[in-house]
Amino acid sequence: MGTTANPPVLEGALMEAPTTHPTLRSWVSEIAELTQPDSIYWVDGSEAEYTRLTDELVAAGTLRRLNPELFPNSFAAFSDPKDVARVEDRTFICSESKRDAGFTNNWMDPAEMKAILTERFRGSMRGRTMYVIPFVMGHLDAEDPKFGVEITDSAYVVASMRIMARIGTDVLRKIEETDAFFVPALHSLGAPLEPGQADVPWPCNEEKWIVHFPEERSIWSYGSGYGGNALLGKKCYSLRIASVMARDEGWLAEHMLILKLTSPENKVYNIAAAFPSACGKTNLALLDPTVEGWKAETLGDDINWMRFGKDGELRGVNPEFGLFGVAPGTGWGTNPNAMQAIAKGNSIFTNVALTDDGGVWWEGMTEEVPAHLTDWQGNDWTPDSGRPAAHPNSRFCTPITQIDMLAPEYHDPEGVEIHAILFGGRRKTTIPLVTEARDWTNGIFMGSTLSSETTAAATGAVGVVRRDPMAMLPFIGYDAGDYLKHWITLSAKANQERLPKIFLVNWFRRTADGGFAWPGFGDNSRVLKWAIERIEGKADAVETPIGFIPTGDSIDLTGLDMTPANVEEAVRVDPAEWVEELKDIEAWYDRFGGSLPQELTDQLAELKRRFAEA
Numbered sequence: 001m002g003t004t005a006n007p008p009v010l011e012g013a014l015m016e017a018p019t020t021h022p023t024l025r026s027w028v029s030e031i032a033e034l035t036q037p038d039s040i041y042w043v044d045g046s047e048a049e050y051t052r053l054t055d056e057l058v059a060a061g062t063l064r065r066l067n068p069e070l071f072p073n074s075f076a077a078f079s080d081p082k083d084v085a086r087v088e089d090r091t092f093i094c095s096e097s098k099r100d101a102g103f104t105n106n107w108m109d110p111a112e113m114k115a116i117l118t119e120r121f122r123g124s125m126r127g128r129t130m131y132v133i134p135f136v137m138g139h140l141d142a143e144d145p146k147f148g149v150e151i152t153d154s155a156y157v158v159a160s161m162r163i164m165a166r167i168g169t170d171v172l173r174k175i176e177e178t179d180a181f182f183v184p185a186l187h188s189l190g191a192p193l194e195p196g197q198a199d200v201p202w203p204c205n206e207e208k209w210i211v212h213f214p215e216e217r218s219i220w221s222y223g224s225g226y227g228g229n230a231l232l233g234k235k236c237y238s239l240r241i242a243s244v245m246a247r248d249e250g251w252l253a254e255h256m257l258i259l260k261l262t263s264p265e266n267k268v269y270n271i272a273a274a275f276p277s278a279c280g281k282t283n284l285a286l287l288d289p290t291v292e293g294w295k296a297e298t299l300g301d302d303i304n305w306m307r308f309g310k311d312g313e314l315r316g317v318n319p320e321f322g323l324f325g326v327a328p329g330t331g332w333g334t335n336p337n338a339m340q341a342i343a344k345g346n347s348i349f350t351n352v353a354l355t356d357d358g359g360v361w362w363e364g365m366t367e368e369v370p371a372h373l374t375d376w377q378g379n380d381w382t383p384d385s386g387r388p389a390a391h392p393n394s395r396f397c398t399p400i401t402q403i404d405m406l407a408p409e410y411h412d413p414e415g416v417e418i419h420a421i422l423f424g425g426r427r428k429t430t431i432p433l434v435t436e437a438r439d440w441t442n443g444i445f446m447g448s449t450l451s452s453e454t455t456a457a458a459t460g461a462v463g464v465v466r467r468d469p470m471a472m473l474p475f476i477g478y479d480a481g482d483y484l485k486h487w488i489t490l491s492a493k494a495n496q497e498r499l500p501k502i503f504l505v506n507w508f509r510r511t512a513d514g515g516f517a518w519p520g521f522g523d524n525s526r527v528l529k530w531a532i533e534r535i536e537g538k539a540d541a542v543e544t545p546i547g548f549i550p551t552g553d554s555i556d557l558t559g560l561d562m563t564p565a566n567v568e569e570a571v572r573v574d575p576a577e578w579v580e581e582l583k584d585i586e587a588w589y590d591r592f593g594g595s596l597p598q599e600l601t602d603q604l605a606e607l608k609r610r611f612a613e614a
């Protein structure tokens with residue numbers, strides 16, 4: 001600790017720092033000097049520590065302990081109503097040159113940004129404890145483990161990080177032993193407490209900054225306590241920073257679930273799927289197949305780090321340790337596997353409603369709506385209140401190991417071979433239930449033009465169609481054209497025989513009467529069955545300008561109240577809708593300026609030609 005301005009308690013705490021790692025020690029003391037916390041606490045990741053922290057959070061009013069008979073060792077938190085989702089307009093990629101952030105990111109010069117943030121962080125932890133959380137994304141015994149250390153003044157963040165990532169003393173030891181690089185990830189609520197000032201249950205600041213410095217691989221997050229803004233191992237590290245690492249090191253950091261499927265013939269297929277936030281990743285990752293003879297197992301529900309293996313095969317691994325799932329719509333009917341994992345307890349719920357018997361509830365959890373609840377803002381709620389009881393972006397945070405259907409390969413640092421990739425979005429019209437890409441490059445084109453209606457997972461308008469390349473629009477840590485180029489050049493070196501087949505899916509298409517064209521959820525297994533039968537060369541398809549779609553009777557409808565004609569409606573390629581779609585894709589591609597790969601411009605030209613000739 002350099003200066004005399006430091007309160008003595010910090011000097012003492014630092015001398016007790018349980019590490020000799022010089023970079024870590026100096027970073028921690030530098031941040032303590034800047035943020036002026038009352039004390040420093042090094043997180044060991046133990047169960048006893050978690051119990052102590054959650055007890056303290058209950059005493060502080062941040063957490064409510066749930067009825068242990070309903071949800072053992074589980075808690076509910078209620079955020080400030082202005083701190084309920086990721087804030088994309090306050091998220092920045094501060095690369096040295098503006099060009100390298102690309103048109104999809106907010107940018108500011110790194111030095112200018114650091115000057116602003118330094119003033120925000122100055123004294124920002126006064127009256128609070130500064131927690132130091134060593135963490136690793138992926139496995140501790142991976143060949144090249146990806147370390148981070150989050151500094152935060154939020155105990156809620158510490159408790160949530162313990163569920164979402166591998167944290168604590170073992171990680172710290174490994175960082176020391178291997179003298180490893182770690183991503184410094186700094187987080188403050190921006191809510192210092194002056195002497196005698198009472199705290200609030202959810203401290204935060206009106207002003208929020210979620211900032212990434214890709215060259216030095218660091219993160220500074222200020223003002224929010226919520227999910228993707230504050231649990232810095234997740235979107236900030238595992239997607240934005242990791243995508244830059246992946247570009248430089250020759251791999252892919254993607255916003256994808258990973259699902260293991262076993263066919264009735266006992267053949268294993270691992271499927272990766274990229275859907276934008278709140279568009280069905282966690283649900284598909286926990287699929288309860290309705291189609292006879294198929295088995296599904298979970299490998300990951302949000303993030304997939306992929307690299308090409310020794311034999312040129314694509315391998316994927318989930319670097320996370322927990323689920324941070326959208327609560328509304330998750331129910332015993334739609335997603336029994338998620339409900340089963342949640343029911344084991346050990347979870348933190350945020351912005352859900354409370355039942356009168358000390359449990360939680362959200363829209364869609366049960367068919368029967370409780371007669372009385374306390375809503376996420378603490379108000380009495382009844383079914384005719386005319387507003388949702390849980391916030392639309394309310395979340396459950398649950399250990400992934402509580403999923404009964406977790407695949408054993410989840411624990412393998414080498415990950416699994418990926419046999420198929422799905423890109424999907426939330427579109428009421430135009431996009432068929434499923435389309436098979438003509439080939440790999442055509443599949444990258446599908447990913448690059450992926451579109452979806454915006455959801456409550458980020459602040460801003462909901463239901464607006466936007467392009468979301470590979471479901472990575474808010475998460476690509478560098479130029480979007482360079483990112484698409486990286487996909488193309490990296491895969492060119494792979495074993496072309498073993499490249500996954502690519503499909504575009506849309507569970508959210510509507511029929512003329514406004515209902516969903518496809519029942520979704522467990523019945524999505526029928527679409528996956530078709531996709532795998534395409535890989536095996538068994539299922540029928542019709543060629544259209546956009547790719548191959550199922551024939552009406554090639555999707556297994558056994559036990560479903562649907563006809564092949566319903567399937568034909570769900571997969572229909574409507575030329576009139578595609579006139580508009582092509583215009584929108586063209587406008588999207590124009591925004592890339594010079595950095596869009598030629599291969600994709602060619603793909604668009606060919607698509608237009610196929611429609612013109614159809």
Ligand SMILES: Nc1nc2c(ncn2[C@@H]2O[C@H](COP(=O)(O)OP(=O)(O)OP(=O)(O)O)[C@@H](O)[C@H]2O)c(=O)[nH]1
Pocket residue numbers: 275276277278279280281282283284301302324325326327328329330334457507508516519520521524
């Ligand atoms: N109609 C329909 N809704 C679905 C389907 N799958 C998921 N949903 C709903 O879509 C919402 C989001 O689903 P999730 O699986 O949590 O989405 P996600 O992609 O994991 O979202 P993030 O965790 O924000 O990245 C929930 O309300 C689900 O109930 C489906 O197949 N059909």
Ligand SMILES: O=C([O-])CC(=O)C(=O)O
Pocket residue numbers: 085086226227228229234235276277278302324457458
């Ligand atoms: O990051 C979050 O807060 C939650 C999440 O998974 C997403 O929005 O995609």
Ligand SMILES: [Mn+2]
Pocket residue numbers: 278281282283301302324325326
């Ligand atoms: Mn999810």
